[in-house]
Amino acid sequence: MRSTPxxxxxxxxxxxxxxxxVVLLHGWPGDRTDYRDMVPLLSESLxxxxxxxxxxxxxxxxxxxxxxxxxxxxxxRSIAGLIEELDLERPVIAGYDIGSRTAQTLATCRPDLVGALVVxxxxxxxxxRALDESAQREFWYQAFHQSPLIECLIDGKPDAxxxxxxxxxxxxxxxxYAVHSDQLEHLVSVYGAPGAFAASIAWYRAGAGAVATSLAEATPEPGRRVGMPTKVLWPEHDPLFxxxxSDRLDDFFSDVELRYLDGVGHFSPLEAPQPFAAEVLSAADRLNSGKAV
Structure with missing residues (x-):
């Protein structure tokens, strides 16, 4: 299906x-199929x-x-437009990577559209801390994504x-966890066309990557913190984060719970679909029962 523009x-x-x-927001490098293992766990009741x-x-x-x-x-803005077009009332917004940052931004800019976050x-x-030596060893790709070399070396070249x-x-x-060959080939099919890879990294070229965002962040006043119920799922083996x-979440969220995902890396919807889905179901159940207002 396609949304209105x-x-x-x-x-x-x-x-x-x-x-x-519930609206599920994917990461980079991925697409909506990041949630293929979670959808069957959620769609029976959501x-x-x-x-x-x-x-x-x-x-x-x-x-x-x-x-x-x-x-x-x-x-x-696009997610807000989709929520309004589909007339979704106070959905749970869930996401990781780019999807997490988009969910948090939506909750800040349009809190009227968001019932709860699971991120x-x-x-x-x-x-x-994003400038620490250990962090910079992992975040090199964000500087690389700013370079026009991308168009020469990777964009439009499926093997690359x-x-x-x-x-x-x-x-x-x-x-x-290892990415399945079918999933990798699917991603090559959607990232490999001319212009597709460059479009996927426009996020970083917009200055929305973790390093730029972390350096620009400022602690909000208590009344300006994200106010809706928020469940944070923090992997054990994510080399980026x-x-x-996770020690300052209370400075930015007024109603936040932290759950550690043991044994899991960055790709939490694919590596831990059951616990991720369980938290989405729990958030939706609280909203549905009227316990979260």
Whole structure:
């Protein structure tokens, strides 16, 4: 299915099940199929909407100013438009990676549209720790994504896309997970067309990556913290976001619970679909029962 345009971008999305609404937001490098193992766990009792974000999958990709059209606020505008178009009332918004940052931005900019959050890193509170030597060894790719070399070396070259994505998935996943060959080939098919890889990294070129965002963050006043119930799922083996960075969540969220995901790397919906789905179901149940207002 395709949404109506927001800023000229139409989103492709899947929808399954019925019940309290939930919107699942994918990460990089991924697309809406990141949630393929979670949808069956949720759709028996929830109305599940899974879009491709701007520039990803089969959603629109435009040659536009990244800061204007691919930032966290721009991605959030598209999700807000989809929520309003589908008349979803106070959905649970769940996400990781880019999807997490988009969910948090939506909760800040349009709190009227969000019932609860279930998110994995990135989360605020990192600050200048993003510049630590150990962090910079992992975040090198964000500087690389700013370079025009991408268009020369990777964009439109499926074999190069395959090698790069296989490296990223192998580096960021936990010790007991390996991306399935079918999933990798699917990602090559959607990231490998001319312009597709460049569109996927427009997020970083917009300055929305973890390093730039962490360095620019400021602790909000208590009344300006994210107010809706928020469950944070923090993996054990995410090389980008070590667990010690979870120490300042209360500075940014007024109603937050932290759960550690043991044995799991960066790709939490794929590596831990059952616990992730359980938290989404729990959040939806609390909203449905009227316990969260």
């Amino acid at each position: 927001v800023d000229g971008f139409r989103l492709t999305y899947d929808r399954a099940g019925s019940g309290w609404p 109305d599940v909407v899974i879009p491709d974000l701007r520039g990803f999958g089969t959603s629109d990709k435009h040659d536009a100013d990244p800061a204007e059209q691919y930032s966290a606020k721009a991605q959030a 994995a890193p990135p989360l605020p509170g990192v600050g200048r 896309v395959r090698d790069y994505l296989a490296y990223i998935w192998g580096r960021w996943s936990g010790p007991h 070590p667990r010690e960075w």
